[in-house]
Amino acid sequence: MTLYEKVRQLGNRAYGVPRLGIPEYQWWSEALHGLSNAGPGTFFDNSVPHGTSYPTPILTTASFNESLWNTIGKAVSTEARALYNLGHAGLTFWSPTINVARDPRWGRIIETPGEDPFVVGTYAVNYVRGLQDVEGPESNKYKDLNSRPLKVSACCKHFTAYDLDNWKGIQRYSFDARVTEQDLVETFNRPFQMCVQNGDVSSVMCSFNRINGIPACADHKLLKETIRQDWDLHGYIVADCDSVEVMIKDQKWLNVDNETAVSYTLQAGLDLDCGVYYTDNLENAVKHGKVGEGDVDQSLQYLYVVLMRLGIFDGQPQYNSLGINEVCTNAHIELAGEAAREGIVLLKNDNGVLPLATKRNETLAVVGPHANASVAMIGNYAFNTYTEGSPCRYSTPLNGFSSYGSVNYAVGCSDVKCANGNLIGAAVEAAKTADATIIVAGIDLSIEAETRDRLDILLPGNQTDLINQVADVAKGPVVLVIMSAGGVDISFAKNNPKIHAILWAGYPGAEGGQAIADVVFGKYNPGGRLPLTWYQADYVDKIPFTSMQLRPDDSKGYPGRTYKFYDGPTVFPYGYGLSYTKFNYTLKAAPSELSTKLSKFQHCRDLPYKNGTIRPSCPAILIDDMRCHNKFTFDIEVKNVGNRDGDEVVLIYSQPPLGILGTHIKQLIKFQRVSVAARTSKLVHFAINICQGLGIVDSNGNAVLPSGSHTIIVGDHQIVHPIQLTYH
Numbered sequence: 113m114t115l116y117e118k119v120r121q122l123g124n125r126a127y128g129v130p131r132l133g134i135p136e137y138q139w140w141s142e143a144l145h146g147l148s149n150a151g152p153g154t155f156f157d158n159s160v161p162h163g164t165s166y167p168t169p170i171l172t173t174a175s176f177n178e179s180l181w182n183t184i185g186k187a188v189s190t191e192a193r194a195l196y197n198l199g200h201a202g203l204t205f206w207s208p209t210i211n212v213a214r215d216p217r218w219g220r221i222i223e224t225p226g227e228d229p230f231v232v233g234t235y236a237v238n239y240v241r242g243l244q245d246v247e248g249p250e251s252n253k254y255k256d257l258n259s260r261p262l263k264v265s266a267c268c269k270h271f272t273a274y275d276l277d278n279w280k281g282i283q284r285y286s287f288d289a290r291v292t293e294q295d296l297v298e299t300f301n302r303p304f305q306m307c308v309q310n311g312d313v314s315s316v317m318c319s320f321n322r323i324n325g326i327p328a329c330a331d332h333k334l335l336k337e338t339i340r341q342d343w344d345l346h347g348y349i350v351a352d353c354d355s356v357e358v359m360i361k362d363q364k365w366l367n368v369d370n371e372t373a374v375s376y377t378l379q380a381g382l383d384l385d386c387g388v389y390y391t392d393n394l395e396n397a398v399k400h401g402k403v404g405e406g407d408v409d410q411s412l413q414y415l416y417v418v419l420m421r422l423g424i425f426d427g428q429p430q431y432n433s434l435g436i437n438e439v440c441t442n443a444h445i446e447l448a449g450e451a452a453r454e455g456i457v458l459l460k461n462d463n464g465v466l467p468l469a470t471k472r473n474e475t476l477a478v479v480g481p482h483a484n485a486s487v488a489m490i491g492n493y494a495f496n497t498y499t500e501g502s503p504c505r506y507s508t509p510l511n512g513f514s515s516y517g518s519v520n521y522a523v524g525c526s527d528v529k530c531a532n533g534n535l536i537g538a539a540v541e542a543a544k545t546a547d548a549t550i551i552v553a554g555i556d557l558s559i560e561a562e563t564r565d566r567l568d569i570l571l572p573g574n575q576t577d578l579i580n581q582v583a584d585v586a587k588g589p590v591v592l593v594i595m596s597a598g599g600v601d602i603s604f605a606k607n608n609p610k611i612h613a614i615l616w617a618g619y620p621g622a623e624g625g626q627a628i629a630d631v632v633f634g635k636y637n638p639g640g641r642l643p644l645t646w647y648q649a650d651y652v653d654k655i656p657f658t659s660m661q662l663r664p665d666d667s668k669g670y671p672g673r674t675y676k677f678y679d680g681p682t683v684f685p686y687g688y689g690l691s692y693t694k695f696n697y698t699l700k701a702a703p704s705e706l707s708t709k710l711s712k713f714q715h716c717r718d719l720p721y722k723n724g725t726i727r728p729s730c731p732a733i734l735i736d737d738m739r740c741h742n743k744f745t746f747d748i749e750v751k752n753v754g755n756r757d758g759d760e761v762v763l764i765y766s767q768p769p770l771g772i773l774g775t776h777i778k779q780l781i782k783f784q785r786v787s788v789a790a791r792t793s794k795l796v797h798f799a800i801n802i803c804q805g806l807g808i809v810d811s812n813g814n815a816v817l818p819s820g821s822h823t824i825i826v827g828d829h830q831i832v833h834p835i836q837l838t839y840h
Contacts, residue, residue: 171618185242467634
């Protein structure tokens, strides 16, 4: 290739080289929770009008079901291969979004797997493996992972410390995230490290924002040293769309010109520009000596190796038969419904009012701004209404409840903003005569979305009045269903005895309406758990969105963030969720002591302790100096003591030794969703890596393993078990 031909391949629209038989290629497609028409690389028309739309990641994560996450990835990649064969898609998908939901106001929580970095990373690994892995006996034979075939190529985004879009005039394009090394390693980077090292993702996308003054897409330490060298990425690094332009025009970083900017980003490790700045400016940057042609060649190699692994040039025969019959299959539609059912969280169930019995509840009032939701249920990065394409079908809440009884529908508010109460009266009248009333309320993309952060975490407009007025006059039981991604302070409903049950349904995908109805009427026993802390409304008054620190800042009166560092009052805590049955836990096997013999190459490291704490002789060891292959067993018997079959999510937390300053309150280290039939039990086995389970990150950003008395906590303290770790 000539230099001109080379640089023309480094934008999301790669122009190809006709004289060499290299075709044009569009790198940008999206597959966040199903195929999407949001990127130019995938399109729908009369010949391929639909794709399966799964729940948004925040609800799918609430299932805490790793196999479900992986299975959805497999289903999405099958439809992707089918559309590729039909000429309607590429094979590179810039999904999933794996930024940690640091603040409840962030508009893109809808795209994320929640606030816990370990859960976010675990979701990423499973979804990416589902998208990318070629199944079969040959799949594990590749010692050189750069030659491992790919079903499709996934991309973990947006690296890093990106979780603010547009708040009080502060925009992601100009925001400088001031982040400590401790928070970067422990929280913001951890999901990406897991995605690269455990998921073997073939691409990482850098974010718009600056981090400690340096644009993420121009940061040599983050891109070339961390992702490429330390984590050993097998793939390419791409910019969030127009990030290079943003760096020049919005951030005015170093006040450099176009050629200098692209030379900096290329040398920092950015291989592909979503935009035109590489294709328009790199040739002259090379000619003027600002960057070497060898840097261009290196990025081209990373990009074209991924295309070769996908079989773009010589095919992947096992996928050649996939076509329109593999799109919107009954199995995929059922999987979308199952994902919604597994994710739905039961937040309140006074006196066991749920599940509703069909014989006693033949007439239903289904009211509220989401009572007949369709497009709102699929969230973003699904199907834009201004472009061709839509889900296989919609099952609205109205559809779903109509399958269980005679429905009287009243919207109550014209939209979720509920600016006036003109329509509340009809909803009130419907509730007066119905055997049961279901209020479907919440928010949507007009309130929380990309480029749209929230100012408060309350229900908008007159929704609270709608809910209270309906509940006051309802003849029968009242069930409140909330659709949202971020938490909403619904303390009024939680504390209102006339609102008997509350469900959180996230944005449940195109099959969401039937899923909600199936849970309410007991066809499915809910087992989802909140992947976010639901804070009280005044939380957002105590800390500015722009404060990136996770730990409390007593000098400023700032509370901590996420369950790991916040111990104040909540509406509902992280991991909360009820069931129609009851489970008991019994600890069956666990060590009480763990001892590690130190070699002459391992040195004790000091840690800061509270006054009065007795310091161990060897406070901690640097994890990088340890092999960390050892695991300990933690076995729990989960017994279903109720009369209904159900799923229980077992959450295992660790708590560091008391007295160490600046550590987390607790951290999730393992989880498993287990199905247990009524009046039976199952043994759940956990093998926990000592370093991953008991390690902490010190104030310098070093991962260390502290000695002392660690505590393993199961669920909401159903089991509390100490483990003494010593060095000798």
